[in-house]
Amino acid sequence: MKRFFINRNFTVGFILSIVVIGMAVLSFLWTPHEVNEMNARHRLQGPSMAHPLGTDQYGRDVLSRVMAGAVVSIIVGLVTVAIGVVIGVLLGLASAYYGRFLDEAIMRLSDLMFGFPAVLTAILITSILGPSVINAMLAIGIFYIPIFARLTRATATSEWKKEYVLAARASGIGEWHIIGSHILPNILSPLLIQGTIQFAVAILAEAGLSYLGLGTQPPHPSWGRMLYEAQTFMEMAPWMAIFPGVAIAWAVLGFNLLGDGLRDTLDPKMVRMR
């Protein structure tokens, strides 16, 4: 563990992310006020002792809602990365192993997806399936499949050609066994690095979709949706437009730095390309 914390990116990212995760976990047990509790007398109040981040247009406590919003963001991050990793790794392994046609098809399909405004496709998908946080996760997750497929393919193809794999095959060990015991462990750290970064991207994407009304539906708190609601009351209640945004930037910064730190530590050879 020590070698990770020598890295500045990792340490800062770790602290920032832990705060977000801690906030989400805490929100299950305790929030300063009930998340959806409306209170007409306390509408649009500025930050105070009772409401550290102020209240919104229904008198709901912004801090409690920011805390509960962290849960949505983390779930979206986890689920979308899981969709990308599970399907992407399978496709990547298959394309590295079977090659040719499947390989070509997957590569061209991912070219198509990379060149296209992702938000636009996500909007199309959520409007077909109906706006909800589940469909938003699907829309984001679909974009992760080619990312992880390409990553897996690149690593797996080079591993397949190595001599120790050849030796294992020559000694009659089954292919799936080779994949499990030799190929997969080598993909693990690039997957971990990419997964952390895509986790951050998913938080941004969910916020954008929810801002457009296509993600998390009210009254459930989501950082993106809170910013949308804040825009109407910006003159009276500027705090509503500030804190949910800080939460998004904080979380994304945290997981981005964590990913950078993991990359620096686990894979010093990998050139930073972003």
Add this chain to the structure above:
Amino acid sequence: MSRYFLKKLITLIILLFFVSLTVFSILFVLPGDPAQIILGLNASAETLANLRAELGLDQPFWTQYTDWIFGLIAGKSGNSINYGVPVTELIRSSLSVTGPMAVMAIFFAVMLAIPLGIYAATHHNRPGDVTVMFFSQLGLATPEFWLGILFILLFAVQWGIFPAGGFPGWDVSVWGSLKALILPAVALGAIRASILVRLTRSAMLDVLGEDYIRTAYAKGLKRRTVVYVHGLKNALVPVLTILGLQLGQLLAGAIIIENVYYLPGLGRLVFQAIGQRDLPVVREVVLFMAAAVVVVNYLVDFAYAAVDPRFKLQ
């Protein structure tokens, strides 16, 4: 060289064919009958059937698709269900908003990112570099729409220098229209710049470590000449490529930022059209956006060949 570009042109056409097919199929399965939406819930079955026939909605998938695509090739654009005008007209008018905004955003991003990237690379690991990288990391984590909202809060609500949203139209007020586009363009550009600055920095660092840079120093050239003439020219190649790829991201960002500022641009057009099931508009705007992205990247390849002499040898 020319064979390479011919090959690229063919892939480009095939790619656009697939995009058109994908968009068409997605919209084909989209729930919500456009005829029902136009006529409302009280329409009789007969008038519904008539309108469906008129719009060609009763035809099988392939007939509808080929009708549409051959119509486009012949220069015949579909009519918007909502506005009753050809989609090309809608695209033209919304492009007069999104186009200048995108150009301003890219201009701002390049003007900010390239000097800062060079600065960071030439001050590698010193406080200046760390500061630039810190802000770019912050920029990467900031959603465009939130930056847009913060700008409204500061420049419109607090100081009243810029409008909070809306677009007067170029024929009404050129200055007013320009002012309406500045905040969204800067918000879009600042986020693009965070990516570009990292790229410029790493490309510059790579280049500055090359032998020919040492040679240039050794023959007694000034530091400025070495950095800007020998260094920058070579570092720009990868930066240019990514700049082309960024266009897709920029259009995606435009969808959200145009909603923040209520701008009647391409992004808002397509976003509203999806909500209203105005299929002819969605189809053609999406195809147009995809074509824009693909064609720009094709042109970037040309520019690439122009700046990189090694390319001609391949």
